[in-house]
Amino acid sequence: xxxxxxxxxxxxxxxxxxxxxxxxxxxxxxxxxxxxxxxxxxxxxxxxxxxxxxxxxxxxxxxxxxxxxxxxxxxxxxxxxxxxxxxxxxxxxxxxxxxxxxxxxxxxxxxxxxxxxxxxx
Amino acid sequence: xxxxxxxxxxxxxxxxxxxxxxxxxxxxxxxxxxxxxxxxxxxxxxxxxxxxxxxxxxxxxxxxxxxxxxxxxxxxxxxxxxxxxxxxxxxxxxxxxxxxxxxxxxxxxxx
Numbered sequence: 003x004x005x006x007x008x009x010x011x012x013x014x015x016x017x018x019x020x021x022x023x024x025x026x027x028x029x030x031x032x033x034x035x036x037x038x039x040x041x042x043x044x045x046x047x048x049x050x051x052x053x054x055x056x057x058x059x060x061x062x063x064x065x066x067x068x069x070x071x072x073x074x075x076x077x078x079x080x081x082x083x084x085x086x087x088x089x090x091x092x093x094x095x096x097x098x099x100x101x102x103x104x105x106x107x108x109x110x111x112x113x114x115x116x117x118x119x120x121x122x123x
Numbered sequence: 124x125x126x127x128x129x130x131x132x133x134x135x136x137x138x139x140x141x142x143x144x145x146x147x148x149x150x151x152x153x154x155x156x157x158x159x160x161x162x163x164x165x166x167x168x169x170x171x172x173x174x175x176x177x178x179x180x181x182x183x184x185x186x187x188x189x190x191x192x193x194x195x196x197x198x199x200x201x202x203x204x205x206x207x208x209x210x211x212x213x214x215x216x217x218x219x220x221x222x223x224x225x226x227x228x229x230x231x232x233x234x
Contacts, residue, residue: 063223106217
């Protein structure tokens with residue numbers, strides 16, 4: 003069965019960096035686009051970024067563009083989110099989500115359990 | 124910017140039918156597929172409708188989705204409401220710049 007396991011969350015000070023990882027298993031990883039979606043405490047879902055199946059294209063929300071970088075390693079079945087210049091408003095649970103297809107359709111058909119990132123001084 | 128707007132909350136009695144609307148602005152909702160996700164407290168979101176009206180396996184046919192281009196809106200209809208349907212529901216799509224978009228979420232209370 004499809005498994006997505008996030009790691010790398012924690013408490014970090016503003017302006018510092020953090021790198022999240024998502025280990026995928028149970029499916030052919032390089033057939034699917036991969037997304038990060040976040041949810042601030044008590045708030046709704048917010049899409050963060052996507053990487054195509056072959057890393058050819060990446061796209062970001064306006065709120066993280068220029069600060070976050072999504073990447074993937076198809077040899078290791080992992081996707082990463084490098085988060086720089088973190089702000090308190092980046093505090094959220096970060097979910098890794100699989101796209102239904104390789105060139106993203108933005109249908110998130112499987113989700114990880116999430117990893118909590120807390121940004122405060 | 125393309126946005127999706129949902130009511131903050133809806134409520135209905137068990138056995139009844141509820142419709143959760145999702146109104147698009149800043150673009151045509153028919154330009155890309157709409158998905159609906161259910162999130163129970165403390166749980167990960169799961170799909171109840173994808174590609175406007177399709178149901179993943181395991182989702183009962185009490186759940187249905189539709190698109191109305193004339194009102195630039197999508198709707199999630201849940202019939203025969205059950206107490207376990209109580210959850211937050213999110214509509215979702217993406218814009219012309221390949222950015223994912225979520226509605227703000229609707230809290231469904233089954234009275």
